[in-house]
Amino acid sequence: MAAGGWTHTGLAMTVGVDPKSVERWVNLGRTPRRATAVQAAKALGEDVYALWPQLRQPRAARAVSPELVAFYDQRADLPVSTLTDLFAQARERIDVLVYAAVFLHEAYPRLNDPLRERAAAGCTVRVALGEADSPNVRQRGREEAFGHGIESRCRLAAMHFRPLVGVTGIGVRTHSTTLYNSLYRSDDQVVVNAHVWGVNAYASPLWQLRRGGDGGLFDTYATSFDAVWATATPLPEV
Known part of the structure; x- marks a missing residue:
């Protein structure tokens, strides 16, 4: 406007x-x-x-879960600005759990700048990327017919986020877990990209949740992120 x-x-x-x-x-x-x-x-x-x-949300969706804000048939339907806007609005926490998600920096090459700004304002930022040489990452490449491309994208993601290593309030780690869902959290909202065997992440379904109370669906994903984060290894500066 x-x-x-x-x-x-x-x-x-x-x-x-x-x-x-x-x-x-x-x-x-x-x-x-x-x-x-x-x-x-x-x-x-x-x-x-x-x-x-x-x-985009089906009319019956709220009858299934009051925490469901929106549902997308595939990640490609979600404007990347939705994620970057959520990050920009965060006041307490930003969590990202992915293998690579290089589409973020491809769409917004200066993505690190607002993450630094949020951290400087007191927001805790945690980014967990896939360890390129882990068996689970390699397996994902075979399942999606992506081959070694997924490993290269993990290394590219690490290159994109490496400038944030050492920034106060920001943690960047690599993990070797099986990635059942990619998570993009901003305070009490989280965008979940479900992964489907044999289908690339951009073509897999995605939904957005808003926390409705203790023990809900939002908390399930938040707890999952914490569990992965505890196993992850800090990304070295070089």
């Missing part, structure tokens, strides 16, 4: 709603009705799912 010079009133008139509704979208994170959201996104020149990823 700021980039296009839109006011709350102007956008409200364009899509046929009350200006207070637009204020709620902006200030309270409310999600408009689907038809209204499509109109607003068209007016703004943005992707409707980038603005309101909740609209």
Whole structure:
């Protein structure tokens, strides 16, 4: 809205709603009705799912878990900006558990800068990457018909994140565990990329959770991350 010079009133008139509704979208994170959201996104020149990823969620999803915010058929459907925006909003914790996830730095080459800024503001940042020479990483390459490419991507990921080694508040480690899910956590939200045998991560399903209370689905993944982190080895500076 700021980039296009839109006011709350102007956008409200364009899509046929009350200006207070637009204020709620902006200030309270409310999600408009689907038809209204499509109109607003068209007016703004943005992707409707980038603005309101909740609209991808099946109607029955909340009956399954109240913690489920959004569901995507495959990771490629998720705008990378959703992850970087979550990281930028973090106040207490950012956790990343992957084998490589080089798509993050490919889309945002300066990704390390906001991570440094969050750490300087008191946020704890932990990044766990796959150990390129581990049997589990090599096995994943064979399962996905990726061959040695996955090992190369793990080394590339380590190169991308290595400048963060030694930065106060940031930990970068490598792990050798079987990666059942890639995790991207920002405070009380986590994006989970499930892994499917024989399918590359970008084509595997993904869901976003918001913590709803002790012992919920969010806590299951948070505990899993902590368990992997405890086995991981700090990435050397060189």
